[in-house]
Amino acid sequence: MVGYTDKIKEIAGRLLKECTVDMVIGFRKGTMPMMNEPCFATTPEAVDSLVWDSNCGINLANYLTNRKEKVAVIAKGCDSRNIVTHIIENKIKRDQVVIIGVPCTGMIDKRRITDMVAGEILDVSETENTIKVKTADAETLFDKAEVLQQNCALCIHRNPVIFDEMVADAIPEQDVVDRYADIQKIEAMDIEDKWRFFDDLLRPCIRCYACRNACPLCYCPTCFVDESKPQWMGKGQDPMDVRTFHFLRAYHCAGRCTDCGACERACPVGINMRLLTRKLEKDCQEEFGWEAGLSLDQRPAMDVYQANDPEPFIK
Amino acid sequence: MELMGIEPDRLHFSWISSAESTKFVNVVKEVTEKVKAIGPNTHFIKNTAKVA
Numbered sequence: 188m189v190g191y192t193d194k195i196k197e198i199a200g201r202l203l204k205e206c207t208v209d210m211v212i213g214f215r216k217g218t219m220p221m222m223n224e225p226c227f228a229t230t231p232e233a234v235d236s237l238v239w240d241s242n243c244g245i246n247l248a249n250y251l252t253n254r255k256e257k258v259a260v261i262a263k264g265c266d267s268r269n270i271v272t273h274i275i276e277n278k279i280k281r282d283q284v285v286i287i288g289v290p291c292t293g294m295i296d297k298r299r300i301t302d303m304v305a306g307e308i309l310d311v312s313e314t315e316n317t318i319k320v321k322t323a324d325a326e327t328l329f330d331k332a333e334v335l336q337q338n339c340a341l342c343i344h345r346n347p348v349i350f351d352e353m354v355a356d357a358i359p360e361q362d363v364v365d366r367y368a369d370i371q372k373i374e375a376m377d378i379e380d381k382w383r384f385f386d387d388l389l390r391p392c393i394r395c396y397a398c399r400n401a402c403p404l405c406y407c408p409t410c411f412v413d414e415s416k417p418q419w420m421g422k423g424q425d426p427m428d429v430r431t432f433h434f435l436r437a438y439h440c441a442g443r444c445t446d447c448g449a450c451e452r453a454c455p456v457g458i459n460m461r462l463l464t465r466k467l468e469k470d471c472q473e474e475f476g477w478e479a480g481l482s483l484d485q486r487p488a489m490d491v492y493q494a495n496d497p498e499p500f501i502k
Numbered sequence: 503m504e505l506m507g508i509e510p511d512r513l514h515f516s517w518i519s520s521a522e523s524t525k526f527v528n529v530v531k532e533v534t535e536k537v538k539a540i541g542p543n544t545h546f547i548k549n550t551a552k553v554a
């Protein structure tokens with residue numbers, strides 16, 4: 188992905204100069220290493236701050252919800268699937284967005300890298316396959332494949348499924364043998380262990396809702412956790428309320444989640460709440476043969492009725 | 503729900519029309535039996551704050 192930046196600047200500059208769009212949504216360098224932040228360029232001069240590297244894990248589809256103006260957005264494979272979902276759910280019109288597609292070789296896991304080196308990270312640079320991490324006293328070189336976010340290591344849709352322009356030629360998709368090994372491990376546990384596993388997983392949650400806010404699917408004007416009339420659940424850190432928040436949010440994402448990893452990436456305490464959304468992704472695939480956001484012409488799994496649905500769980 | 507550790511027999515779904523009284527009774531009986539068989543819920547409980 189080294190070298191995408193120039194091409195992105197060129198496309199973005201052209202779209203703004205020709206007034207094809209009012210704004211380009213992309214990434215710029217953050218104030219800390221490995222923390223690129225969204226960038227909203229509205230003038231041809233502003234495109235100079237756009238960048239692209241392996242720290243663009245935020246899902247930019249999140250910034251398209253209910254926009255009225257014409258926008259261009261830079262989209263990785265997962266972002267493009269969330270844009271499809273947005274279009275299907277009438278959150279933006281297809282002719283309002285210019286999608287600048289990025290064939291994606293994966294985003295790196297900043298938490299893992301921080302754990303793997305000693306001391307404060309001052310700078311992170313990369314080549315196509317390696318990541319160089321600089322601290323005050325050392326420089327460490329990692330294989331990029333070793334430090335990918337888990338969702339990227341498991342990704343089977345790295346090329347955008349929908350785009351108007353491409354930044355580079357499509358790349359080969361990964362052959363992932365088993366996307367759900369970790370889920371199967373939990374499924375095989377007995378009921379008590381399952382309960383304990385999620386107790387441990389969710390215990391550190393501080394209910395900051397960063398995961399919800401980072402997720403392009405979570406666009407409800409008032410989220411169920413914020414409602415007070417009626418109040419569906421407690422607002423504190425009672426373990427039952429934390430659990431209710433997590434499994435209900437996961438259900439709201441059922442058949443829509445693209446496993447972009449933005450939620451897990453945003454979590455300040457590093458909770459892998461994707462275990463819940465991925466279980467539902469797995470179920471959607473097994474029960475309905477459905478994968479979210481692959482086509483504009485297909486209604487989502489949770490939005491179709493078939494008279495011959497077996498529904499064995501309904502008595 | 504099962505993945506999270508809720509016993510499958512604790513959660514039931516049914517589609518009953520307002521005219522199907524017999525079905526309603528049967529489903530309620532069945533749910534009651536199943537839940538009784540697994541006993542009281544020990545996990546998914548929220549203890550309300552005790553006010554002095």
Ligand code: SF4
Binds near residue numbers: 266294343346448
């Ligand atoms: S999930 Fe796939 S498309 Fe998305 S950032 Fe990771 S590798 Fe790229």
Ligand code: SF4
Binds near residue numbers: 440443451
């Ligand atoms: S739930 Fe997480 S992985 Fe799924 S679409 Fe939302 S942010 Fe992405």
Ligand code: SF4
Binds near residue numbers: 391456458
């Ligand atoms: S981002 Fe993490 S700590 Fe915050 S609500 Fe989500 S899981 Fe909890």
